Amino acid sequence: MNDIPKFFLAFFLVLPIISFVHEAGHVFFAWLMGGRNIKVTIGTGSVLFRIGILEVRKYYFYYGLCTFDNLKRNKRFSNILIFAGGTIFNALAAMLVIHLVEINALETGILTYQFTYFSLYYIFFALLPMPYPDGSYSDGKVILDLIRNKALVSTYRVEWNEEKKQWCVLDHDRNLVQSFEDEEAALKKGHEVAQLHRPSRLLNSKSGEETEVHNFPKIPL
Structure with missing residues (x-):
């Protein structure tokens, strides 16, 4: 006591x-x-x-x-x-x-x-x-x-689709998440989905080459 x-x-x-x-x-x-x-x-x-x-x-x-x-x-x-x-x-x-x-x-x-x-x-x-x-x-x-090199990082991409004339947000397997006419809207959506699936990276192919615009590391406790 x-x-x-x-x-x-x-x-x-x-x-x-x-x-x-x-x-x-x-x-x-x-x-x-x-x-x-x-x-x-x-x-x-x-x-x-x-x-x-x-x-x-x-x-x-x-x-x-x-x-x-x-x-x-x-x-x-x-x-x-x-x-x-x-x-x-x-x-x-x-x-x-x-x-x-x-x-x-x-x-x-x-x-x-x-x-x-x-x-x-x-x-x-x-x-x-x-x-x-x-x-x-x-x-x-x-x-x-x-x-052990097992920390898998999901990669999301914002790419220009010449055929559709739209900016496309793609997931890690390059499946379409959503498409936009405006690049900024596509980047905003890309940030949202990447942040929800940490650890992740967001790439943009605006210049013809993939460049990392943001990364979301796993959260330490």
Whole structure:
């Protein structure tokens, strides 16, 4: 019974901080690889408030994710670093707390113990290669797939059809999704379908050569 207050302290204070540190790791490496539209979500449920790239939701003590688009360096190793970034930051933070305790800059107490313990807990379950019920994957599962070169990327295209005189949005198998008379409308539709099927790329053949206009990497948790 005496440990119940400690449990609530860990659940409502320490875990959200560790979750924030974890997402900060993803953000750092996504930024390093040229990611755009970076956003961090802490918790789930309805939005409580937003500050810059940070979004805090009602159940702030549960779950977290990082979203970003258009990596400039969208290579396999770059994505491995991004998905490993959360555990790297958790490990560094835990090592820093341990070091500060050892040099007596911090006093050993329930907060330092819980922070170190739950950082290791977070690292273990983030790296455990497993699928989740909602269809998403753990960071470890994505990293393992990337190492095995199994991370399939859907490619969507916006192409001019000379016969139809229309801009066509094509899926990964080059099946028609929708056609438009206006190129901008076709690109907008291409962005929509590509974003819904992460990881994905959107190519445009306006100049006669296929060029990437956007990419939507898988979301690290």
